[in-house]
Amino acid sequence: MNDIRDVIIIGSGPAGLTAAIYAARANMTPLVIEGEPSSTSDQPGGQLMLTTDVENFPGFPDGIMGPELMTQFRSQAARFGAEFVTRKVTRVDFSARPFQIWVGEDQYQAQTVIVSTGAQSLMLGLPNEQRLLGHGLSTCATCDGFFFRDQEIAVVGGGDSAVEEATFLTRFASKVYLIHRRDELRASKIMRDRAFANPKLEILWNSQVVEIEGDKKLSGVILEDTVTHIRESLSLQGLFIAIGHRPNTDLFQGQLELKENGYLVTEPDTSKTKVAGVFACGDVQDDYYRQAVTAAGSGCMAAIDAERWLEEHSQ
Amino acid sequence: MAEGITDLDMNSFDDAIGSSDTPVLVDFWAEWCGPCKMIAPILEEIAAEQEGIKVAKVNVDDSPDLARRYEIMSIPALIVFENGEPAKKLIGAKPKGALLEEIGEFL
Numbered sequence: 001m002n003d004i005r006d007v008i009i010i011g012s013g014p015a016g017l018t019a020a021i022y023a024a025r026a027n028m029t030p031l032v033i034e035g036e037p038s039s040t041s042d043q044p045g046g047q048l049m050l051t052t053d054v055e056n057f058p059g060f061p062d063g064i065m066g067p068e069l070m071t072q073f074r075s076q077a078a079r080f081g082a083e084f085v086t087r088k089v090t091r092v093d094f095s096a097r098p099f100q101i102w103v104g105e106d107q108y109q110a111q112t113v114i115v116s117t118g119a120q121s122l123m124l125g126l127p128n129e130q131r132l133l134g135h136g137l138s139t140c141a142t143c144d145g146f147f148f149r150d151q152e153i154a155v156v157g158g159g160d161s162a163v164e165e166a167t168f169l170t171r172f173a174s175k176v177y178l179i180h181r182r183d184e185l186r187a188s189k190i191m192r193d194r195a196f197a198n199p200k201l202e203i204l205w206n207s208q209v210v211e212i213e214g215d216k217k218l219s220g221v222i223l224e225d226t227v228t229h230i231r232e233s234l235s236l237q238g239l240f241i242a243i244g245h246r247p248n249t250d251l252f253q254g255q256l257e258l259k260e261n262g263y264l265v266t267e268p269d270t271s272k273t274k275v276a277g278v279f280a281c282g283d284v285q286d287d288y289y290r291q292a293v294t295a296a297g298s299g300c301m302a303a304i305d306a307e308r309w310l311e312e313h314s315q
Numbered sequence: 316m317a318e319g320i321t322d323l324d325m326n327s328f329d330d331a332i333g334s335s336d337t338p339v340l341v342d343f344w345a346e347w348c349g350p351c352k353m354i355a356p357i358l359e360e361i362a363a364e365q366e367g368i369k370v371a372k373v374n375v376d377d378s379p380d381l382a383r384r385y386e387i388m389s390i391p392a393l394i395v396f397e398n399g400e401p402a403k404k405l406i407g408a409k410p411k412g413a414l415l416e417e418i419g420e421f422l
Contacts, residue, residue, distance in 0.1 A: 039391070133407075
């Protein structure tokens with residue numbers, strides 16, 4: 001059993017670490033339970049750990065690599081006294097104060113909690129997918145793009161991250177297909193224009209992957225046309241999945257109010273959840289903007305909300 | 316006394332792996348790989364704490380031939396070499412406990 005903390009922050013992406021910077025500077029000595037190493041986006045630093053060039057975070061006119069940016073966020077929080085536990089929270093109890101948080105057998109207590117567990121990449125959910133992960137199938141273009149030099153590969157998805165990955169991968173691959181189930185991209189205009197102008201990139205519209213093929217290594221996919229339902233095979237050496245995210249809220253079932261799509265509910269214009277003293281920020285409660293800078297902004301709100309709440313409720 | 320992590324490249328790899336009398340855990344990594352950076356401190360701890368295994372690393376940017384030889388398509392990739400031959404391959408970043416469990420048979 002530990003002492004009762006002023007604030008515990010669960011999660012360490014842009015939201016959690018910004019909350020940590022603000023809370024640390026407000027002398028709340030935040031404890032950040034940052035998650036544990038993984039090759040998915042559910043890891044310390046969050047989704048940006050799997051991202052290449054971040055070009056839209058203010059203050060970096062030449063862009064910055066996602067992992068580098070998150071390392072800097074973390075150093076800044078540490079500099080002001082934030083403490084870190086590099087493990088995953090296994091259970092929470094927000095029914096009474098102080099709030100209880102378990103990491104395996106270890107129990108932590110806090111007057112306020114900031115939830116910033118983010119979101120993680122969705123997988124296709126097809127047979128062979130898990131087996132071929134790391135053997136031609138990847139969820140991390142930055143990590144694995146290098147190994148597909150002069151090969152033919154594909155990215156599945158149509159949002160900003162899919163188009164950004166596909167564009168990045170043309171640095172290595174001889175050909176990159178972007179497999180998208182609709183007839184237009186959701187990605188922002190600048191990303192779309194970049195994709196359309198790239199001679200190595202070909203967009204396969206109205207297509208979805210229905211089978212992943214390969215014995216020891218990925219060898220290709222079977223695509224189905226979403227309009228005509230005609231199937232055809234496409235041989236590939238690499239397949240990258242970027243079809244979106246789901247919020248990491250399993251931990252909070254029955255503890256906090258969730259929307260139908262699984263995201264946490266916060267009171268409009270604040271970071272307050274329905275449980276007084278528990279705040280949420282970043283992608284775990286944002287199914288609309290989902291940007292590093294909006295996550296950071298909401299992390300700042302959560303720290304300020306937690307600080308004011310503590311002032312009002314300290315016995 | 317346990318040692319630190321040795322950097323290996325194309326020139327030093329075969330000798331170092333072939334002449335080792337204990338298993339060697341080799342971390343294939345690169346500067347641009349976020350998950351690789353995350354497990355770096357864990358590997359340093361393992362190198363310092365585990366007497367039964369040596370830890371080495373190969374930068375795939377500097378030694379692409381080694382990455383190709385061991386068919387690496389995703390990093391971080393950890394390969395345990397025993398008697399100079401790859402005995403176990405682990406792909407992806409993992410927490411320390413899970414990693415120790417996976418390499419337990421070699422410790």
